[in-house]
Amino acid sequence: xxxxLGLSVKKSKNFGKWYLDVIQKAELTDxxxxxxxxxxxxxxxxxxxxxxxxTDNEFKKVGIENVYFPLFIPEKFxxxxxxxxxxxxPEVAWVTQxxxxxxxxxxxxxxxxxxxxxxxxxKWIRSWRDLPKRYNLWNxxxxxxxxxxxxxxxxxxxxxxxxxxxxATEKEALSEEKEILGIYKKTTENLLALPGIMGRKTDxxxxxxxxxxxxxxxxxxDGKAIQGPDFHYDGQNFSKAFKITFxxxxxxxxxxxxxxxxxxxxxxxxxIAVHGDDKGLVLPPKIAPTQIIIIPIYNSKTKKSVLKEAxxxxxxxxxxxxxxxxDRDEFSPGFKYNEWELKGVPIRIEIGPKDIKNKQVTVVxxxxxxxxxxxxxxxxxxxxxxxxxxxxxxxxxxxxxLKKNIHKVKNYNEFKKTLKKGGIIQTCWCGNRKCxxxxxxxxxxxxxxxxxxQEKIFCNCIICGKKAKFIANFAKSY
Amino acid sequence: xxxxLGLSVKKSKNFGKWYLDVIQKAELTDxxxxxxxxxxxxxxxxxxxxxxxxTDNEFKKVGIENVYFPLFIPEKFxxxxxxxxxxxxPEVAWVTQxxxxxxxxxxxxxxxxxxxxxxxxxKWIRSWRDLPKRYNLWNxxxxxxxxxxxxxxxxxxxxxxxxxxxxATEKEALSEEKEILGIYKKTTENLLALPGIMGRKTDxxxxxxxxxxxxxxxxxxDGKAIQGPDFHYDGQNFSKAFKITFxxxxxxxxxxxxxxxxxxxxxxxxxIAVHGDDKGLVLPPKIAPTQIIIIPIYNSKTKKSVLKEAxxxxxxxxxxxxxxxxDRDEFSPGFKYNEWELKGVPIRIEIGPKDIKNKQVTVVxxxxxxxxxxxxxxxxxxxxxxxxxxxxxxxxxxxxxLKKNIHKVKNYNEFKKTLKKGGIIQTCWCGNRKCxxxxxxxxxxxxxxxxxxQEKIFCNCIICGKKAKFIANFAKSY
Numbered sequence: 001x002x003x004x005l006g007l008s009v010k011k012s013k014n015f016g017k018w019y020l021d022v023i024q025k026a027e028l029t030d031x032x033x034x035x036x037x038x039x040x041x042x043x044x045x046x047x048x049x050x051x052x053x054x055t056d057n058e059f060k061k062v063g064i065e066n067v068y069f070p071l072f073i074p075e076k077f078x079x080x081x082x083x084x085x086x087x088x089x090p091e092v093a094w095v096t097q098x099x100x101x102x103x104x105x106x107x108x109x110x111x112x113x114x115x116x117x118x119x120x121x122x123k124w125i126r127s128w129r130d131l132p133k134r135y136n137l138w139n140x141x142x143x144x145x146x147x148x149x150x151x152x153x154x155x156x157x158x159x160x161x162x163x164x165x166x167x168a169t170e171k172e173a174l175s176e177e178k179e180i181l182g183i184y185k186k187t188t189e190n191l192l193a194l195p196g197i198m199g200r201k202t203d204x205x206x207x208x209x210x211x212x213x214x215x216x217x218x219x220x221x222d223g224k225a226i227q228g229p230d231f232h233y234d235g236q237n238f239s240k241a242f243k244i245t246f247x248x249x250x251x252x253x254x255x256x257x258x259x260x261x262x263x264x265x266x267x268x269x270x271x272i273a274v275h276g277d278d279k280g281l282v283l284p285p286k287i288a289p290t291q292i293i294i295i296p297i298y299n300s301k302t303k304k305s306v307l308k309e310a311x312x313x314x315x316x317x318x319x320x321x322x323x324x325x326x327d328r329d330e331f332s333p334g335f336k337y338n339e340w341e342l343k344g345v346p347i348r349i350e351i352g353p354k355d356i357k358n359k360q361v362t363v364v365x366x367x368x369x370x371x372x373x374x375x376x377x378x379x380x381x382x383x384x385x386x387x388x389x390x391x392x393x394x395x396x397x398x399x400x401x402l403k404k405n406i407h408k409v410k411n412y413n414e415f416k417k418t419l420k421k422g423g424i425i426q427t428c429w430c431g432n433r434k435c436x437x438x439x440x441x442x443x444x445x446x447x448x449x450x451x452x453x454q455e456k457i458f459c460n461c462i463i464c465g466k467k468a469k470f471i472a473n474f475a476k477s478y
Numbered sequence: 479x480x481x482x483l484g485l486s487v488k489k490s491k492n493f494g495k496w497y498l499d500v501i502q503k504a505e506l507t508d509x510x511x512x513x514x515x516x517x518x519x520x521x522x523x524x525x526x527x528x529x530x531x532x533t534d535n536e537f538k539k540v541g542i543e544n545v546y547f548p549l550f551i552p553e554k555f556x557x558x559x560x561x562x563x564x565x566x567x568p569e570v571a572w573v574t575q576x577x578x579x580x581x582x583x584x585x586x587x588x589x590x591x592x593x594x595x596x597x598x599x600x601k602w603i604r605s606w607r608d609l610p611k612r613y614n615l616w617n618x619x620x621x622x623x624x625x626x627x628x629x630x631x632x633x634x635x636x637x638x639x640x641x642x643x644x645x646a647t648e649k650e651a652l653s654e655e656k657e658i659l660g661i662y663k664k665t666t667e668n669l670l671a672l673p674g675i676m677g678r679k680t681d682x683x684x685x686x687x688x689x690x691x692x693x694x695x696x697x698x699x700d701g702k703a704i705q706g707p708d709f710h711y712d713g714q715n716f717s718k719a720f721k722i723t724f725x726x727x728x729x730x731x732x733x734x735x736x737x738x739x740x741x742x743x744x745x746x747x748x749x750i751a752v753h754g755d756d757k758g759l760v761l762p763p764k765i766a767p768t769q770i771i772i773i774p775i776y777n778s779k780t781k782k783s784v785l786k787e788a789x790x791x792x793x794x795x796x797x798x799x800x801x802x803x804x805d806r807d808e809f810s811p812g813f814k815y816n817e818w819e820l821k822g823v824p825i826r827i828e829i830g831p832k833d834i835k836n837k838q839v840t841v842v843x844x845x846x847x848x849x850x851x852x853x854x855x856x857x858x859x860x861x862x863x864x865x866x867x868x869x870x871x872x873x874x875x876x877x878x879x880l881k882k883n884i885h886k887v888k889n890y891n892e893f894k895k896t897l898k899k900g901g902i903i904q905t906c907w908c909g910n911r912k913c914x915x916x917x918x919x920x921x922x923x924x925x926x927x928x929x930x931x932q933e934k935i936f937c938n939c940i941i942c943g944k945k946a947k948f949i950a951n952f953a954k955s956y
Contacts, residue, residue, distance in 0.1 A: 033555055033597050034585065037548035042613070045544045066523045070515035071587075071618055071635050072571075077511055090577045093550075095587065097572040098622035107512065109549075109573065109587075119511050135520070140549055140618070144576035157549050 006338070010278045015222040019273055020151075026281045026343050028272070029151045036149030036156035038265065043343070044152075046289040047268050048159060052138060054191050055161065055263060058183040064134045064163065071139075072107040073116045080115060081241040087208020088112070091143040093156075109142040114209065114234075114260065117164050118242035125166060125256060128248050133166045152269025153226065153478055160264035166244060166256040170235070173257035177214060177231050180261045184216055184229035187263060192271045193284040193395040194218060195402045196228050197424070197473060199449030204436055207260070211235040217448045217473065218270045219402050223422015225448045225475035226270060229263040274398050281344025282366055284394050285387040292323040292383060293340040297333050297352035309356050313349070313376065320380060321387070341366060346390050347383060367393055406473075410459040415474070419443055424475045426451075428468030430461035438463050439474060447472045484816070488756045493700040497751055498629070504759045504821050506750070507629045514627030514634035516743065521821070522630075524767040525746050526637060530616060532669050533639065533741060536661040542612045542641065549617075550585040551594045558593055559719040565686020566590070569621040571634075587620040592687065592712075592738065595642050596720035603644060603734060606726050611644045630747025631704065631956055638742035644722060644734040648713070651735035655692060655709050658739045662694055662707035665741060670749045671762040671873040672696060673880045674706050675902070675951060677927030682914055685738070689713040695926045695951065696748045697880050701900015703926045703953035704748060707741035752876050759822025760844055762872050763865040770801040770861060771818040775811050775830035787834050791827070791854065798858060799865070819844060824868050825861060845871055884951075888937040893952070897921055902953045904929075906946030908939035916941050917952060925950045 007025065011018040023029050028044040040048060056066070072095065079085045088111045095107040110116060117135070125133060142157045149155050163180065167173040181198055188194040196216035206213040210232035218228050239245070239255040248254050275282040285291050294317070296310035310325055317323040326336045333350070340348060350362040360373045363382065367390050374382045405423030409415045418425055429435060429447065440446050450470045461468045485503065489496040501507050506522040518526060534544070550573065557563045566589045573585040588594060595613070603611060620635045627633050641658065645651040659676055666672040674694035684691040688710035696706050716722070717733040726732050753760040763769050772792050776784035788803055795801040804814045811828070818826060828840040838851045841860065845868050852860045883901030887893045896903055907913060907925065918924050928948045939946045 030598060030601070032548050032594065033552055034548045034550045034594070037550060038546065039548065039598060040546035042543035042545055045546055048546075049544065065520035066527065067520055068516065068518035068523055068526075068637065070510050070512045070517065071620065072512045072515060074511055092577060093573045093585075094575040095571045096574045097584075099568045099570060099624070106575075107571075116510065116512070120508060120517060123508070142549065146577070159546065 007278065007280065007342075011221060011276060012278075015220070015273070018276075018278075019269075022276055022280055022342075023151055023269075023272060028268075028281075031151075034156075036145065038151060038155045038157055038159075040159075040265070043289045044268060047271075047283075047287045048265055050287040051187060051191065051263070051267060052161075055183060055187045056136075056138070058186060059136055059161075059163075062134075062179060062183075064136050064165075067135045067137060068139070069113050069116050069120070069137060071110055073110055073113075075106045075108060077115045077119060078108045081209045081238055083237070084114065084209030088143070091145060093142045093144050110139075111141055111143045112260070112262075113137060113139075113141075113162055114164065114238055115242075118238050118244060121164075121166055121256070122242050122244045125244055125246050127246055128168050131166060131168045131246060131256065132172065134163070135165065136161055136163045150269070150478075152266055152272070154266075158265050160262050163259070163261040165259045166239070167258070168246065168248065168254070168256065170257045173235075173259055174233065176259050177233065180231050180259070181214060181216065181229070184231075184261075184263055188216060188218075188228060188267065189395060191284070191286050192267060193391060193398060194228075194267070194271055194274055195395065195399040197402075197406075197449065197451055199451035199473065201230075201449055202433075202436060202447045202472075204433060205447065207232040209234060209237055210260075211237065214452075215449060217424075217475075218274070219405055219424060219475070220270065220273045220478070223405065223476070224478055225424060225473075226266070226478040227448070228267060228270065229261070231261040232259060234258040234260060274401075275394055276344070279338070280342030282394065283344035283346060285346045285391050288344065288346050289322065290324050290340075290343070290345045291321045291387060292317055292347045292349060293336075293345045294323065294325040294349045294351060295333050295336050295340075296325070296327060297350055302353045306351065306353060306356065310351050313351060313361065313379070316380065317383065321383060347386060349379075365390060367397075408458075410462070412462045415439075415462055416443055419445055419474075419476070422476070424448065424473050426471055426473055427462050428457055428459040429470050429472040430464055430466045431469035432461070432464065432466075435461055435463035445474045445476050448475050448477055449473050485756065485758065485820075489699060489754060490756075493698070493751070496754075496756075497747075500754055500758055500820075501629055501747075501750060506746075506759075509629075512634075514623065516629060516633045516635055516637075518637075518743070521767045522746060525749075525761075525765045526743055528765040529665060529669065529741070529745060530639070533661060533665045534614075534616070536664060537614055537639075537641075540612075540657060540661075542614050542643075545613045545615060546617070547591050547595050547598070547615060549588055551588055551591075553584045553586060555593045555597060556586045559687045559716055561715075562592065562687030566621075569623060571620045571622050588617075589619055589621045590738070590740075591615060591617075591619075591640055592642065592716055593720075596716050596722060599642075599644055599734070600720050600722045603722055603724050605724055606646050609644060609646045609724060609734065610650065612641070613643065614639055614641045628747070628956075630744055630750070633743075636743045638740045641737070641739040643737045644717070645736070646724065646726065646732070646734065648735045651713075651737055652711065654737050655711065658709050658737070659692060659694065659707070662709075662739075662741055666694060666696075666706060666745065667873060669762070669764050670745060671869060671876060672706075672745070672749055672752060673873065673877040675880075675884075675927065675929055677929035677951065679708075679927055680911075680914060680925045680950075682911060683925065683927075685710040687712060687715055688738075689715065692930075693927060695902075695953075696752070697883055697902060697953070698748065698751045698956070701883065701954070702956055703902060703951075704744070704956040705926070706745060706748065707739070709739040710737060712736040712738060752879075753872055754822070757816070758820030760872065761822035761824060763824045763869045766822065766824050767800065768802050768818075768821070768823045769799045769865060770795055770825045770827060771814075771823045772801065772803045772827045772829060773811050773814050773818075774803070774805060775828055780831045784829060784831060784834065788829050791829060791839065791857070794858065795861065799861060825864060827857075843868060845875075886936075888940070890940045893917075893940055894921055897923055897952075897954070900954070902926065902951050904949055904951055905940050906935055906937040907948050907950040908942055908944045909947035910939070910942065910944075913939055913941035923952045923954050926953050926955055927951050
């Protein structure tokens with residue numbers, strides 16, 4: 001067989017090349033005939049379905065309802081909120097024709113759905129009794145990035161959830177921030193084994209149209225940060241632009257208070273990038289399409305009996321775990337090990353004549369490569385514990401790496417020197433846009449967020465030397 | 479309260495008006511600011527999620543895998559299969575600009591995804607070992623209908639599944655027809671309580687690019703047929719256009735054999751149309767967002783004790799069924815009855831002081847309006863059985879209505895006379911396109927399908943008088 005399994009480069013040598021290599025060779029995605037648009041092959045889509053299911057279930061627990069709105073936004077509606085249209089229009093894909101007819105008004109393909117949803121909110125919301133509205137969509141959006149697209153991390157079309165909520169009071173709207181980011185934290189940490197830093201974006205970096213934005217920021221192995229799930233408090237910006245009003249309990253007309261929030265297929269890319277190694281993907285057990293791969297080891301004499309035992313074992317494991325048996329005759333066990341390691345399957349079980357004689361199997365962990373013999377009758381319990389251990393170990397390893405790459409600095413020289421090594425730099429900032437811009441111009445780094453967990457200010461603003469207001473996280477960023 | 483609950487017209491008087499009235503007043507959908515594009519409000523989206531979950535589970539049982547492909551199709555790829563592009567291009571929405579840039583090549587918004595998926599199939603499929611490929615997508619598609627759009631039934635954007643499969647042999651490809659239509663039959667009959675007629679489309683009515691198409695056809699209360707879920711056998715039409723080849727076991731290059739198939743949000747509209755009545759929606763229990771509504775009946779003296787009992791009952795029922803309590807103080811019980819009837823909730827439970835004294839509640843079925851007293855301690859079991867009965871009764875009622883509206887005729891005069899009454903006409907057809915066209919020109923009716931269950935030919939072709947080949951189903955159609 002002429003399958004090219006090996007990755008062409010080590011992750012530590014050239015992360016960018018490794019990433020593009022692994023996502024294709026592990027058959028998660030592939031380039032399509034439309035530049036920068038995403039294909040999710042079965043394993044990648046499975047992972048997305050798991051992210052959806054888990055997150056959606058958390059949404060439903062707190063009373064959020066799913067809806068669907070049109071893909072298209074008439075130009076005049078997109079333009080209703082000034083900051084919003086300015087932020088998005090450079091990236092909008094426009095429909096101008098249908099069949100042979102030129103449309104009277106261009107239609108934007110939604111880059112986000114505020115401006116197609118809120119005309120309906122304005123119609124449906126009349127009284128305090130209609131509030132809160134807590135709606136969510138699982139859909140596709142298009143942002144025609146002109147920067148170099150990278151599958152999952154930055155693609156021109158992506159899948160996501162978009163939450164759109166309206167409340168009677170500012171207080172209620174604001175209290176949603178913790179709840180939603182808490183759900184996203186569960187998804188990223190518990191499901192994808194991905195740590196992150198939660199915090200507030202600066203005014204410069206907020207969502208176009210929001211009062212403020214907050215997010216979970218991840219760190220990639222190349223030392224650059226990347227924005228994960230986010231939350232935007234819109235105040236009354238959109239409700240004023242779209243006239244979303246209600247009569248309060250005192251029959252007084254009020255504008256609603258709004259939020260939006262999202263998690264996207266980008267998380268799949270972050271997960272690949274953070275956990276993968278030189279052999280390929282390493283998938284957290286909770287989202288692995290295949291959790292256990294059984295490889296029977298036999299020669300022509302032992303084939304029949306080994307396959308029989310392997311199938312018996314497979315049948316047993318399938319009742320509890322996502323299990324496959326690789327009984328392809330045309331590949332050697334060694335080749336199969338490599339292939340399933342490339343695909344990131346958390347547990348490999350080898351079963352050969354000796355194992356059968358000893359009533360055991362050989363179990364190999366993908367994350368640590370550790371091998372152990374397990375008695376066949378104890379296999380279910382052992383595998384269950386191992387999957388949990390792997391999940392935990394992967395998170396802890398990623399967290400350790402993140403922490404190792406958060407650097408504290410006290411002056412601008414140190415900042416510049418440290419930035420060259422990559423990672424996140426925590427330092428003191430006066431809160432002034434001028435200083436933020438200067439760092440960007442001087443170094444290319446930006447403020448990824450102001451972490452919610454603020455420790456004591458330990459220096460003056462490293463740029464202007466004036467009194468610092470915040471400890472901010474700086475990094476080069478995707 | 480000035481809520482407008484009542485429907486403005488009876489279903490039997492003006493079905494079209496009734497339909498548009500009920501879908502809005504029951505808050506399933508609403509008009510958006512983009513003409514002909516769909517909004518699925520929470521209850522409608524819930525129903526779609528149930529259709530998806532059920533159908534997807536059936537797909538997975540037979541080994542179908544979910545994937546995602548881009549929204550956009552470059553014009554030259556859409557054009558690769560001649561019949562396909564001719565069929566779809568009059569309805570394609572075209573993206574011609576991104577940001578401020580004119581695109582070099584127009585991009586079609588997918589009206590269906592053959593032409594964006596098959597370039598990848600051609601890349602991924604190399605050997606018989608790569609087959610079969612059985613992929614499915616849950617996504618949104620756009621067909622810019624210039625006919626009058628009707629929410630759910632004919633909208634310019636809709637949600638659906640699209641299956642795309644490739645097999646090594648014609649035989650395997652053909653055997654998928656029964657399997658997939660069998661799954662759709664389960665979804666429509668078991669879940670939505672919707673009967674239909676399964677059969678083969680004529681060459682004139684087949685999918686653009688297919689060798690043949692088959693479908694489940696429904697009948698709406700206005701006497702017009704509407705196509706439900708469908709299956710298309712594409713033979714090697716697309717594999718030749720897109721060069722999807724593989725080496726067979728003898729190392730000979732072969733083209734794959736392909737199918738596509740779909741179920742859409744149209745089914746929601748069919749379900750509303752078939753089951754609804756003059757009071758509003760009647761929802762099959764299996765997909766009803768709320769299965770039980772509890773209405774407490776009290777005055778100022780009994781309020782506290784009744785609400786307490788209602789909540790206790792609600793808590794108990796919620797563990798098994800989708801249950802709500804309507805404890806709004808500002809509405810009378812009568813108003814609430816009307817509202818939940820409008821929304822089609824299958825079971826209403828009334829609980830008042832007398833009921834409490836007698837340790838019972840009053841249970842009312844939405845489908846038959848029948849009332850019964852049920853002892854509180856037996857409520858779970860009774861409700862469970864009732865929901866099953868309602869589900870069955872709704873299907874049987876719809877089936878009876880369908881059967882009543884299938885008319886057998888033996889000559890063209892009788893055909894024309896019968897057609898005026900509406901419904902489906904079963905009669906004999908020679909198989910010739912000329913006769914099919916003549917009927918369409920003369921009467922507006924078309925052949926909706928040639929039912930799989932063919933009975934004995936009972937007359938000559940009613941149009942040309944020559945020997946008939948098929949019993950065909952004719953109807954006016956959406």
